[in-house]
Each structure stands twice: as structure tokens, then as C-alpha cells.
Amino acid sequence: MKSAVVVFPGINRDRDIIHALTTITGMKPVTVWHGEQTLPDVDLVVIPGGFSYGDYLRCGAIAARSPIMADMLAKAAKGVLILGICNGFQILTEAGLLPGALMRNSELKFVCRQVKLKVENNRTFFTRRLAAGAILRCPVAHGEGNYVAAHDTLRRLEDEGRIVFRYAENSNPNGAVNDIAGIMNEAGNVIGMMPHPENMIEPLHGAADCRPLFESLKEAA
Amino acid sequence: MKAKIRITLKKGVLDPQGKAIEGALGSLGFIGVENVRQGKYIELEMAETDAEKARVQIRSMCEKLLANTIIENYDIELA
Numbered sequence: 001m002k003s004a005v006v007v008f009p010g011i012n013r014d015r016d017i018i019h020a021l022t023t024i025t026g027m028k029p030v031t032v033w034h035g036e037q038t039l040p041d042v043d044l045v046v047i048p049g050g051f052s053y054g055d056y057l058r059c060g061a062i063a064a065r066s067p068i069m070a071d072m073l074a075k076a077a078k079g080v081l082i083l084g085i086c087n088g089f090q091i092l093t094e095a096g097l098l099p100g101a102l103m104r105n106s107e108l109k110f111v112c113r114q115v116k117l118k119v120e121n122n123r124t125f126f127t128r129r130l131a132a133g134a135i136l137r138c139p140v141a142h143g144e145g146n147y148v149a150a151h152d153t154l155r156r157l158e159d160e161g162r163i164v165f166r167y168a169e170n171s172n173p174n175g176a177v178n179d180i181a182g183i184m185n186e187a188g189n190v191i192g193m194m195p196h197p198e199n200m201i202e203p204l205h206g207a208a209d210c211r212p213l214f215e216s217l218k219e220a221a
Numbered sequence: 222m223k224a225k226i227r228i229t230l231k232k233g234v235l236d237p238q239g240k241a242i243e244g245a246l247g248s249l250g251f252i253g254v255e256n257v258r259q260g261k262y263i264e265l266e267m268a269e270t271d272a273e274k275a276r277v278q279i280r281s282m283c284e285k286l287l288a289n290t291i292i293e294n295y296d297i298e299l300a
Contacts, residue, residue, distance in 0.1 A: 058289055065286060094289065101291045106237050148234065148292060175237075 001220055003029040003044040006072070008063040011050035011087065013196065020198040021046070024214035034066040039075055043220055044125075049086030049141070049196060059102060059144045060090030069095055081125050081220055082190045086142055089182070089192030098185055098192045099157070100149030106175025110143040114206075117181055117195055118168035121161050124184055125220045126191050129212040136209040138195040140173050145194040147176035147183075157183055165193055222267045222275050225298040228288045229260035263287060272299050 003021050007014050014031065022028045030040050039045055052063035063069075076082050076097055084092040092098045105111060114137055122132040130136075149157065154177065157163055165182035172179045174194070182193030197210035230236050236258050243257040269275040276297060283295040 057287070061286065061289070099291075101289055103234070103292065104237050106235070108237050108241055146237075150291065175235075 001025050001027060001044060001217055002040075002042040003027070003046060003217075004032050004040055004042045005029045005046050005048060006032045006034060006039075006068055007048070008034040008050070008052035008066060008091075010052045010054055011048055013049035013085065013087075013198065016196070016198045017046050017048045017085065020201050020214050021217075024201065024211060025217055032068060034063065034068045036068050038071045039068065039080075042080070044081040044083065044217060045072065045075065047082070047084040047088030047091050048198075049088060052087055052091065055144070058090075058094065060087060060092075060094040063087075063091045064094035073097065076185075076190055079187065079189050081217075083126060084190075084192040085198065086140075086145075086194055086196060089194055090144065092190060092192045097190050098183060099153045100147055100183070102144050102194070103146040103148055104144050105142070105146050105173070110141075111145075111173040112139075112141040113173065114138065115140050115171040115173055115181075115195060116168040118166045120163045120166050121184075123161075124164055124188060124191060124216075126213050126216050127164060128219065129216040135168050136197075136213075137200060137207050138197055138210055139199050140195045142174070142194055145174040145176060147174075147180045147194075149177065154178065160186070162186070164191055165195070222269055222272070223300045224265050224267060224275065224279050225300065226263040226265070226279065226283065226287060227260060227296040227298075228263070228283075228293050229296070230258055231292055231294055234292050260293075275299060 117136045117138045119130045119134040167179040184191045200210040238259045239257040246254045288295040
């Protein structure tokens with residue numbers, strides 16, 4: 001499986017995701033700077049976490065208008081797999097590739113801790129190695145992860161099985177509506193999530209609960 | 222031409238920052254304060270001299286970047 005990791009100024013989880021993709025899928029991703037006009041020919045594009053443009057204006061707002069994003073929209077329409085983690089999720093919503101928005105955490109605090117993540121839909125490119133309802137321990141680290149969407153958008157997401165991950169066992173860290181931690185687009189090739197599965201893949205992380213997510217990608221090519 | 226743009230959260234969108242400000246005002250002794258909402262204010266200068274054309278451009282700026290219309294409204298004032 002060929003992959004690319006897009007880097008914007010202020011992104012800081014790029015090395016974590018490159019490590020996860022390289023060790024688990026066996027192929028090192030190509031790194032692409034946001035100022036490029038085109039993405040390489042790959043099966044998967046990942047936007048990592050961080051603080052692109054210092055979260056100025058709104059989280060992800062400036063990055064979502066970067067030169068590389070035009071090709072990202074074109075590739076998404078062609079079915080290329082796209083995964084946005086944390087700031088990457090915020091960028092995907094700002095770019096209109098995923099519905100809704102991520103607002104300030106309801107408690108107004110940056111949260112950096114472990115949550116319980118429930119795999120709500122296991123028929124996606126990122127969850128197919130897990131059972132539906134599986135609970136994963138996974139870290140979160142964000143100040144703006146409070147997912148909101150218009151009432152009819154939410155109903156569609158729920159009815160169409162597009163909630164991929166939910167915070168479980170009262171571990172919702174940010175007030176996200178319906179405990180939503182990750183969603184996908186209508187076609188199922190774009191997934192965004194606030195937690196950081198790339199930081200829960202080996203014993204040194206404390207546990208490897210999220211390793212099967214990356215193993216799912218091996219079947220994606 | 223100078224433009225002043227006010228960006229506010231839509232009605233019904235929870236505003237935790239506004240709530241925190243409301244709480245702080247209460248603890249300072251300002252009683253009877255409610256519905257505090259925090260927004261953004263942006264000023265910019267444009268070469269365009271025609272007010273209608275300027276307004277069309279700013280509306281487009283708001284739709285494309287300055288506001289997230291899923292959660293925010295915007296209001297334009299030209300001077």
C-alpha cells in the first residue's frame with residue numbers, strides 16, 4: 001500500500017504517523033509539503049495532527065486553503081483514501097471533505113489523556129480488522145474536538161452508519177455531540193478522527209490497541 | 222475602502238467561551254448578565270472603491286475563509 005503524509009507549517013505528529021505506517025504496512029510513506037500542487041500517485045493520503053498555522057482564525061481553516069488541497073479534493077472525488085487525525089480532521093471539515101465542525105472543548109481546556117474508543121462501524125478501510133463494538137484505549141490531545149453538525153447532517157451520519165468511532169464508557173473528553181470521535185464521508189473513502197491511534201501501536205506506548213487499525217490499511221491497496 | 226466584519230456564532234450553537242465569560246462577570250459582581258456570546262472582528266482595507274463590488278468580494282471572502290458558515294454568521298460594514 002502506497003501512502004503519502006501531507007505536512008503543513010505547525011503540524012507536529014507527522015513523524016508519529018510515518019513511523020506507524022512504515023512499521024505496520026511495511027512501506028514508508030512519501031512526505032508532501034503543503035505548497036506542492038499535486039499529490040503523488042498513492043492509495044492513501046494522511047493529514048497528521050498538530051497546530052497548522054498556529055490554529056489562527058479557526059483550527060485547520062488556513063491549511064484547508066493551501067495549494068495542495070485542490071488536488072486533495074480531486075483525489076478524494078476519485079476515491080483515493082484520505083485519513084485526517086486531530087488537526088487533520090479539523091482540516092478535512094474546513095475543506096468540506098467531511099461535514100460538521102470542531103469547536104472549543106466544552107470544558108474549555110486542552111485535554112491530553114487516554115479515552116475509550118468504540119469502533120462503531122467496522123466496514124471501513126481503517127477498521128475492517130476489528131469487530132464492531134470493539135473498545136480501544138487511545139490517547140487524545142486537543143483543545144478543539146467538540147464535534148457539532150446541523151441536526152439533519154447528524155441524522156444522516158447516524159442513519160448511514162457514518163459514525164466510525166464514538167467515545168465510550170463516559171470518556172467523551174470534549175462534549176462532542178452523540179459522543180462522536182470519528183466520521184466518514186458518504187463514499188467511505190475519507191475518514192476523520194480526533195484521537196491519535198498512531199500513538200497506541202506498540203508496548204512502549206503503553207498498549208497496542210490501535211495497531212489493527214493500521215493493519216486494516218494493508219488490505220486497502 | 223475599509224471594511225469591518227463581525228463574525229458571530231449562530232443561534233443554538235453552544236458557546237463555552239461565552240459561558241466562561243458570563244461566569245467570570247458574575248463572580249465580579251455584575252448581576253443580571255446573560256447570553257454572553259464571543260465572536261471575532263476583522264478589519265481590512267480594499268483597493269475597490271465601489272461599495273457594491275466591495276461587498277460582493279467580502280461576502281465571498283467570508284464564505285470561503287473568514288467564517289465557517291456551518292457554525293458562524295457574518296455581518297459586513299463598509300466605511
